Amino acid sequence: MATPPVKVYGPPLSTAVSRVLVCLLEKDVPFQLVPVNMAKMEHKKPDYVKMQPFGQVPAFQDDDITLFESRAICRYLAEKYPNKGTAGLFGTNPLVKASIDQWLEAESQSFNPPSSVLTFQLFFAPLMKLKQDEALIKQNEAKLEKVLDVYENRLGSSRYLAGDEFTLADLSHLPNTQFLVEKTDKAELFTSRKNVGRWWSEISTRPAWKKVVEMQNA
Amino acid sequence: MAVKVYGFIGSNAVYRVLASLYEKNVDFEFITVNMVSREHKRPLFLARNPFGQVPAFEDGDLTLFESRAITKYVARKYADQGTELILKDPIQMAIQTVWMEVENQKFDRASWKLMEIAMGRVRGGPELVAEYEKKLSDVLDVYEARLKENKYLAGDGFTLADLHHQPNIYFLMSTRVKRLFESRPHVRAWVADILSRPAWLKLMAFSP
Numbered sequence: 001m002a003t004p005p006v007k008v009y010g011p012p013l014s015t016a017v018s019r020v021l022v023c024l025l026e027k028d029v030p031f032q033l034v035p036v037n038m039a040k041m042e043h044k045k046p047d048y049v050k051m052q053p054f055g056q057v058p059a060f061q062d063d064d065i066t067l068f069e070s071r072a073i074c075r076y077l078a079e080k081y082p083n084k085g086t087a088g089l090f091g092t093n094p095l096v097k098a099s100i101d102q103w104l105e106a107e108s109q110s111f112n113p114p115s116s117v118l119t120f121q122l123f124f125a126p127l128m129k130l131k132q133d134e135a136l137i138k139q140n141e142a143k144l145e146k147v148l149d150v151y152e153n154r155l156g157s158s159r160y161l162a163g164d165e166f167t168l169a170d171l172s173h174l175p176n177t178q179f180l181v182e183k184t185d186k187a188e189l190f191t192s193r194k195n196v197g198r199w200w201s202e203i204s205t206r207p208a209w210k211k212v213v214e215m216q217n218a
Numbered sequence: 219m220a221v222k223v224y225g226f227i228g229s230n231a232v233y234r235v236l237a238s239l240y241e242k243n244v245d246f247e248f249i250t251v252n253m254v255s256r257e258h259k260r261p262l263f264l265a266r267n268p269f270g271q272v273p274a275f276e277d278g279d280l281t282l283f284e285s286r287a288i289t290k291y292v293a294r295k296y297a298d299q300g301t302e303l304i305l306k307d308p309i310q311m312a313i314q315t316v317w318m319e320v321e322n323q324k325f326d327r328a329s330w331k332l333m334e335i336a337m338g339r340v341r342g343g344p345e346l347v348a349e350y351e352k353k354l355s356d357v358l359d360v361y362e363a364r365l366k367e368n369k370y371l372a373g374d375g376f377t378l379a380d381l382h383h384q385p386n387i388y389f390l391m392s393t394r395v396k397r398l399f400e401s402r403p404h405v406r407a408w409v410a411d412i413l414s415r416p417a418w419l420k421l422m423a424f425s426p
Contacts, residue, residue: 053360053363053364054356064309065312067312067313069315069320071322072315072319075315079308079312098287101287101291102283105286105287105322108322147269153268154268
């Protein structure tokens with residue numbers, strides 16, 4: 001088999017990298033995962049920075065295009081392969097697309113900041129032997145609770161965030177939530193909320209995400 | 219009127235949406251939300267934006283929140299009029315999306331915090347200011363390199379990738395933070411360009 005043109009650079013354990021991986025798997029797009037040795041600061045070296053000027057993972061290549069920012073890469077994949085793999089990830093008409101964009105932005109602006117801080121403080125910091133900041137944890141847990149209250153309400157009348165179908169808006173939440181539910185003591189933030197719990201259990205047991213978790217645990 | 223924007227004058231996110239409507243020559247009705255009386259936290263408004271934030275947006279039967287989702291909707295729905303805010307070619311659109319994410323994930327984080335400090339909304343001593351000015355400087359270094367090769371962030375033309383920056387930059391240019399933009403020649407030229415666009419100037423003159 002020819003080498004797939006799609007290359008993703010970065011470790012699967014990175015939340016941003018895993019966001020891209022799950023999108024590729026949902027879309028059935030073959031890809032090559034290229035390791036980046038972050039301990040050796042490979043992501044800050046000139047060859048890598050040419051692809052990703054902020055020196056972060058992931059970087060992404062497809063045919064002649066180089067992209068970065070996981071949510072931009074996901075949108076690109078969903079637009080390029082609308083009928084491959086899981087259809088409708090980015091909507092089939094402008095109204096659905098607007099709803100998906102709305103919840104993707106909510107993920108970016110409201111869910112991601114507190115969940116990222118908690119993921120870092122509770123999972124990555126101990127792994128990297130860094131001191132945890134209790135005040136920061138408390139502050140961000142309170143913020144995340146407020147966001148999840150909104151989600152609880154929304155998911156009471158909608159199967160998925162943007163509507164009745166699984167879309168990029170739900171997918172974007174997988175990486176941080178996986179760590180919080182499986183690797184920290186904050187699972188009950190999600191599982192104690194009936195609708196959020198139901199939604200999490202549906203989206204996290206999708207084959208594509210289970211495959212990414214396997215890659216993370218390898 | 220079909221298009222309604224709910225918010226208050228002075229909100230960056232509201233301005234982001236209004237800027238896109240002006241660029242597209244779309245008429246709208248502006249409905250002021252009384253933040254002082256906590257109108258944005260009451261059920262009628264929460265039905266429009268469950269996060270209790272401005273803006274909320276209506277176009278006929280469609281209700282939306284999140285300024286960057288609204289601008290994209292406006293850009294797509296009114297694609298055939300006004301400024302081309304979302305590029306049509308798939309590769310160009312993908313590149314534009316990258317820079318829209320950069321604004322969202324990186325530029326907004328750093329610039330918004332500096333705005334909050336400058337407005338006294340957040341307590342910030344010199345260390346916090348220095349920390350966020352460093353973050354913003356790192357982003358602007360990348361912009362400087364990008365804008366050396368391209369007139370605008372997504373390429374040759376002004377798009378949402380540039381528009382999304384207008385409100386925060388407009389505010390910061392009236393603070394000490396402006397020196398970070400002015401010390402980088404291509405960034406400075408780009409800032410001067412986007413803040414002198416007719417649509418932006420019309421918006422600055424808008425009064426509900």
